[in-house]
Amino acid sequence: MFRHSQLESVKSWLTHPASAALPLHARIQRAIRQMILDGAIAPGRPLPASRALAVSLGVSRDTVEAAYTQLHAEGFIERRVGSGSFVADGSGFPVRPRRQSSGAMVSPPALSRRGTMMAMGGGVREAASPHPFAPGIPETRTFPLALWERLQRQVMKEAGTRALLHGDPQGVEPLRRAIADYVNLERGARASPDQVLVLTCAQQAMMLCATVLLDPGERIYLEDPAYYGARRAFEAAGLDCVPVPVDGQGITVAPVLDDPRPARALCLTPSHQFPTGATLALDRRLALIDWAARQQAWIIEDDYDSEFHYAGRPTACVQGLDPHGRTIYIGTFTKSLFPGLRIGYAVLPPHLVQPMTAARTLLDGHTAPLAQLTLARFMEGGHFGAHVRSMRSLYARRLDVLSGLVRRHLSGRLEAHCPAGGLQMACGLTDATTEQAAVEAARAAGVTLLGLSGLYADRNSPGISGFLLGFAAYTTTEMEEAVKALAGAFGRLRGAGHS
Amino acid sequence: MFRHSQLESVKSWLTHPASAALPLHARIQRAIRQMILDGAIAPGRPLPASRALAVSLGVSRDTVEAAYTQLHAEGFIERRVGSGSFVADGSGFPVRPRRQSSGAMVSPPALSRRGTMMAMGGGVREAASPHPFAPGIPETRTFPLALWERLQRQVMKEAGTRALLHGDPQGVEPLRRAIADYVNLERGARASPDQVLVLTCAQQAMMLCATVLLDPGERIYLEDPAYYGARRAFEAAGLDCVPVPVDGQGITVAPVLDDPRPARALCLTPSHQFPTGATLALDRRLALIDWAARQQAWIIEDDYDSEFHYAGRPTACVQGLDPHGRTIYIGTFTKSLFPGLRIGYAVLPPHLVQPMTAARTLLDGHTAPLAQLTLARFMEGGHFGAHVRSMRSLYARRLDVLSGLVRRHLSGRLEAHCPAGGLQMACGLTDATTEQAAVEAARAAGVTLLGLSGLYADRNSPGISGFLLGFAAYTTTEMEEAVKALAGAFGRLRGAGHS
Numbered sequence: 001m002f003r004h005s006q007l008e009s010v011k012s013w014l015t016h017p018a019s020a021a022l023p024l025h026a027r028i029q030r031a032i033r034q035m036i037l038d039g040a041i042a043p044g045r046p047l048p049a050s051r052a053l054a055v056s057l058g059v060s061r062d063t064v065e066a067a068y069t070q071l072h073a074e075g076f077i078e079r080r081v082g083s084g085s086f087v088a089d090g091s092g093f094p095v096r097p098r099r100q101s102s103g104a105m106v107s108p109p110a111l112s113r114r115g116t117m118m119a120m121g122g123g124v125r126e127a128a129s130p131h132p133f134a135p136g137i138p139e140t141r142t143f144p145l146a147l148w149e150r151l152q153r154q155v156m157k158e159a160g161t162r163a164l165l166h167g168d169p170q171g172v173e174p175l176r177r178a179i180a181d182y183v184n185l186e187r188g189a190r191a192s193p194d195q196v197l198v199l200t201c202a203q204q205a206m207m208l209c210a211t212v213l214l215d216p217g218e219r220i221y222l223e224d225p226a227y228y229g230a231r232r233a234f235e236a237a238g239l240d241c242v243p244v245p246v247d248g249q250g251i252t253v254a255p256v257l258d259d260p261r262p263a264r265a266l267c268l269t270p271s272h273q274f275p276t277g278a279t280l281a282l283d284r285r286l287a288l289i290d291w292a293a294r295q296q297a298w299i300i301e302d303d304y305d306s307e308f309h310y311a312g313r314p315t316a317c318v319q320g321l322d323p324h325g326r327t328i329y330i331g332t333f334t335k336s337l338f339p340g341l342r343i344g345y346a347v348l349p350p351h352l353v354q355p356m357t358a359a360r361t362l363l364d365g366h367t368a369p370l371a372q373l374t375l376a377r378f379m380e381g382g383h384f385g386a387h388v389r390s391m392r393s394l395y396a397r398r399l400d401v402l403s404g405l406v407r408r409h410l411s412g413r414l415e416a417h418c419p420a421g422g423l424q425m426a427c428g429l430t431d432a433t434t435e436q437a438a439v440e441a442a443r444a445a446g447v448t449l450l451g452l453s454g455l456y457a458d459r460n461s462p463g464i465s466g467f468l469l470g471f472a473a474y475t476t477t478e479m480e481e482a483v484k485a486l487a488g489a490f491g492r493l494r495g496a497g498h499s
Numbered sequence: 500m501f502r503h504s505q506l507e508s509v510k511s512w513l514t515h516p517a518s519a520a521l522p523l524h525a526r527i528q529r530a531i532r533q534m535i536l537d538g539a540i541a542p543g544r545p546l547p548a549s550r551a552l553a554v555s556l557g558v559s560r561d562t563v564e565a566a567y568t569q570l571h572a573e574g575f576i577e578r579r580v581g582s583g584s585f586v587a588d589g590s591g592f593p594v595r596p597r598r599q600s601s602g603a604m605v606s607p608p609a610l611s612r613r614g615t616m617m618a619m620g621g622g623v624r625e626a627a628s629p630h631p632f633a634p635g636i637p638e639t640r641t642f643p644l645a646l647w648e649r650l651q652r653q654v655m656k657e658a659g660t661r662a663l664l665h666g667d668p669q670g671v672e673p674l675r676r677a678i679a680d681y682v683n684l685e686r687g688a689r690a691s692p693d694q695v696l697v698l699t700c701a702q703q704a705m706m707l708c709a710t711v712l713l714d715p716g717e718r719i720y721l722e723d724p725a726y727y728g729a730r731r732a733f734e735a736a737g738l739d740c741v742p743v744p745v746d747g748q749g750i751t752v753a754p755v756l757d758d759p760r761p762a763r764a765l766c767l768t769p770s771h772q773f774p775t776g777a778t779l780a781l782d783r784r785l786a787l788i789d790w791a792a793r794q795q796a797w798i799i800e801d802d803y804d805s806e807f808h809y810a811g812r813p814t815a816c817v818q819g820l821d822p823h824g825r826t827i828y829i830g831t832f833t834k835s836l837f838p839g840l841r842i843g844y845a846v847l848p849p850h851l852v853q854p855m856t857a858a859r860t861l862l863d864g865h866t867a868p869l870a871q872l873t874l875a876r877f878m879e880g881g882h883f884g885a886h887v888r889s890m891r892s893l894y895a896r897r898l899d900v901l902s903g904l905v906r907r908h909l910s911g912r913l914e915a916h917c918p919a920g921g922l923q924m925a926c927g928l929t930d931a932t933t934e935q936a937a938v939e940a941a942r943a944a945g946v947t948l949l950g951l952s953g954l955y956a957d958r959n960s961p962g963i964s965g966f967l968l969g970f971a972a973y974t975t976t977e978m979e980e981a982v983k984a985l986a987g988a989f990g991r992l993r994g995a996g997h998s
Contacts, residue, residue, distance in 0.1 A: 022683070022684055026684065030687070033687075033815070037820065037822070069811075073811050073814070074781060074814045074815055075780065075781030075782070075814070076781065088781075092781075092782050092785030092786055092789065093785070110795070111711055111712060111851075111854055112710070112711060112712055112713050112714040112717070113714050114710060114711075114714055114715075115710065115711035115712060115713075115854060115858060116854075118710065118711060118854075118857065118858040118861055119711070119853070119854035119855075119857040119858055120857075121857075122853075122857050122860075123668070123856065123857030123858060123859070123860035123861055124860040124861055124864070125668065125860060126665040126864070127665070128664075128665065128667060129664070130664065137664075137665075140660045140663040140664055141660050142660075143660055143663055145655065145659065145660055145663070149652070149655060153648070156644065156648060160644065161639045161640050161641075161642050161644055161837075163839060164639040164642055164644070164837035164838065164839045164840075165627075165628070165629065165636075165639055165837070165838055165839060166625040166626070166627065166636075166838040166839065167839060168627060169622070169624065184521075185521055185525065188529070188532075199863075200699075200863040200864070201863055201864050203860075203861065203862070203863060203864055204862060204863040204864075207861065207862055207863075211611070211613060211614065211617065211735070212610055212611060212613075212614035212617060212618070213610060213611055213614055214611050214614075215611040215612050215613055216613075216715065216737075218611070229861075232861050233861055236710070236858070236861050238715075281574060282573060282574030282575065282587075282591075283574070283591050286591030286592070287591055290591065296609070312568075312569075312572050315572070315573045315574070316532070316573055321536065323536075338660075338663035338664070339663065339664055339665040339864075340662060340663045340664055340665065340666060340867055340868045340869060341663075341867065342863075342864070342865075342866070342867045352610075354618070354621075355610055355614060355615075355617075355618035356618075357622065358617065358618040358619075358620075358621050358622030359614060359617040359618055359622060359735070360622070361621075361622035361623040361624060361702075362617055362622055362623055362702065362706065362728075362731050362732055362735050363702070363703060363706055363862065363863075364698075364699040364700055364702060364703040364706075364841075364862075364863065365623070365625070365699070365700050365702055365703075365838075365841070366841075367841070368839055368840065368841045368867065368870065369839045370839060371867065
């Protein structure tokens with residue numbers, strides 16, 4: 001029979017709240033297993049007869065037998081007919097010394113160098129619940145969910161359990177066709193469905209490009225300022241990000257064209273530069289296309305929210321202007337539909353389709369077929385176009401409201417720079433308040449501000465001070481309250497002799 | 500007015516089937532744009548007045564005006580009041596010489612070295628539609644789809660549009676809790692919900708471990724033979740895979756324990772070794788746990804189909820036996836529910852949760868919240884356990900059927916090695932037929948065989964010849980037909996003086 005302390009140990013397992021989900025026999029099995037691993041019952045020692053232990057624990061004999069059977073199957077005990085059960089010999093128990101040295105601190109496990117770099121700053125985090133003025137979040141409260149559900153039911157009815165299987169890693173054909181039609185029509189692209197690769201999001205597309213097209217240590221041009229997600233993806237892939245300044249017409253091209261040591265690729269946001277909102281001028285697009293052809297370099301075009309252009313129609317995408325097949329066009333439904341959908345895409349030069357698809361399977365296999373089929377149905381029915389149009393006018397109104405509010409309540413503090421499109425507006429700080437102080441004051445007032453300086457390669461560049469204010473996901477009332485809260489918070493800063 | 504050839508060019512755009520999806524004004528705009536890019540209308544040259552062009556094309560003046568307005572907005576033309584419209588000067592047209600040098604071959608775009616390696620072999624492909632004997636595919640035809648839909652409707656009703664937002668990148672709490680309960684109860688793990696990271700699949704989990712825990716060039720132990728997806732993920736991450744032989748009790752530990760230059764990590768499939776099906780003995784598990792603690796190395800435990808164990812209950816997972824927090828436990832619902840779900844998970848040592856979650860956001864943000872919430876509901880209702888139990892007995896029967904068929908029709912050719920669990924059975928080739936010849940003969944007969952030799956580090960290792968036959972997704976009739984087809988194909992090989 002167990003000693004008193006051993007019995008008490010088993011009993012505590014039986015009653016501990018953490019064991020509540022386990023059946024009785026499993027609790028007994030775990031208790032005995034742990035004692036064996038700890039060395040509390042030595043190798044070769046006998047276990048109590050199941051009947052006796054059952055009586056001591058107040059359980060049925062069958063329960064103890066089930067525990068012993070499992071311990072035996074796992075190799076913890078041996079059972080000898082006529083002799084009983086014994087702790088197995090030579091299996092490596094105990095796993096640790098019986099007396100834990102309480103003074104020894106275990107140092108936190110070490111990550112790799114690249115792991116440390118990837119984890120820095122918490123990764124690419126979106127605000128969990130939208131609140132002013134977190135940028136990059138679309139309005140989802142008015143999404144036609146009932147319609148989406150109806151289409152999903154149709155799809156499940158038609159496809160049945162076939163939709164549960166592995167999908168084509170390149171993406172289901174109806175969706176690739178709908179995406180090709182869309183980018184050709186609305187974005188001036190030149191794409192066949194065979195050039196479309198369905199992915200999870202723009203982030204994944206950039207990660208893929210970074211690893212498949214460039215080796216660690218190679219250089220890639222990045223707009224300065226730029227989207228932090230792009231920079232982090234490229235750094236995680238071991239690339240050397242070369243910042244290229246941006247002006248009112250988008251990325252400046254002279255630094256690229258004049259570079260005696262040209263980089264292998266260039267990543268840009270030509271529709272609405274993130275974060276300045278500028279649209280890249282046509283002559284610069286053509287110059288970069290020419291550069292990429294001469295250098296056999298790649299252009300990674302991140303067209304993440306081009307649907308939302310408020311002044312007329314957006315300029316034709318670079319991919320459609322590039323006759324040399326050096327441009328990878330990246331799009332996503334995260335902003336135009338909803339973030340939880342997890343569908344994005346790349347339009348690839350034909351030669352890249354097979355290798356990028358193969359590489360993607362090493363990352364995460366394929367995108368969920370049911371979601372893809374539902375989205376294809378949504379687009380084929382014209383609902384995507386309708387939704388985008390309705391969101392576009394909503395966002396245009398909200399941009400108007402926000403810039404008016406900033407002018408009315410924050411003049412002398414912030415200067416609004418209305419973008420040609422997109423879901424966020426850049427504002428410059430016009431007084432001596434530091435970005436840091438303003439961000440903290442805002443946070444204390446319950447308002448989120450994304451500082452612009454962190455989006456620059458050199459945070460300490462002179463003259464760059466301000467914020468990116470999201471507006472798409474917030475009502476007039478919500479924005480008005482938040483701007484007034486900001487005004488109050490900034491006012492208190494001024495009163496306190498701000499730093 | 501345009502010359503005759505220019506007019507014909509525009510007209511062909513109007514009528515070309517590829518333009519069918521575009522409205523008239525867009526077709527005109529594209530036609531003129533292309534002519535400008537090609538240099539067919541030189542910079543500075545005038546365009547026809549909109550009224551005149553409209554008459555020539557047989558469209559309304561408004562249509563041509565819309566085209567001109569867009570061309571102007573994009574920067575292709577200038578419009579001067581009283582003078583008309585002119586091709587813009589100095590923008591970089593034409594983009595290419597008017598005469599294409601037809602003899603010049605464009606070499607296919609070059610991938611990076613790691614891109615070339617990632618794309619090799621087509622990546623990690625699953626069979627698009629299940630057919631004997633493609634391995635690794637679960638039965639989906641009997642999946643309770645109506646129940647899943649009902650739970651999904653409930654979730655959408657309760658969560659509404661909130662489920663459309665970005666989710667917690669670590670995974671929704673109800674699912675992390677359901678997973679923790681499951682692994683603790685069924686696999687003998689020791690996990691709290693906070694240690695669970697919801698991912699897309701086991702492949703992503705292995706990619707994450709490879710990049711976050713190891714740097715390029717570092718060594719990782721891999722079973723030999725092993726799952727090709729694991730090897731490719733590690734090689735894509737730049738790791739040096741060190742093969743460790745496997746015997747009837749799983750991975751052999753002496754090569755690991757005796758290595759004077761220990762690797763940083765070890766990846767193993769201890770429940771059902773892929774592809775041999777062996778279960779790792781307890782003393783070896785404890786020896787490896789001890790090794791990892793002493794070397795501060797990592798154990799990556801890929802427990803991909805442990806639900807399907809046919810001889811009693813599976814051995815407790817390594818994670819539950821490891822008191823030192825050196826084990827990352829990887830699981831997936833791809834095999835136990837359905838591949839199109841795209842939900843897997845890692846159970847992490849507490850210190851790794853935040854860095855791995857952050858790193859994951861750089862890859863693809865987060866897993867779709869709706870699917871996660873539906874799965875959590877499915878598990879909370881006991882349906883996951885019920886489904887697994889019913890599939891387990893189905894698969895056990897099918898394994899039985901397959902081994903019987905192999906004995907009956909293929910003896911002298913293949914010898915079945917019944918695994919303790921899993922969705923595929925390894926068979927050794929017992930005559931002089933080469934794997935290659937057998938695979939081709941089978942393919943000609945419409946049967947898929949996965950050769951074992953490709954799963955070894957050294958394809959040419961003596962004595963390793965055979966196949967992995969999947970059985971879970973095929974009915975008795977389907978398997979019987981396929982085995983008979985195989986017998987016929989092999990018979991023809993023998994008759995033809997096989998190589």
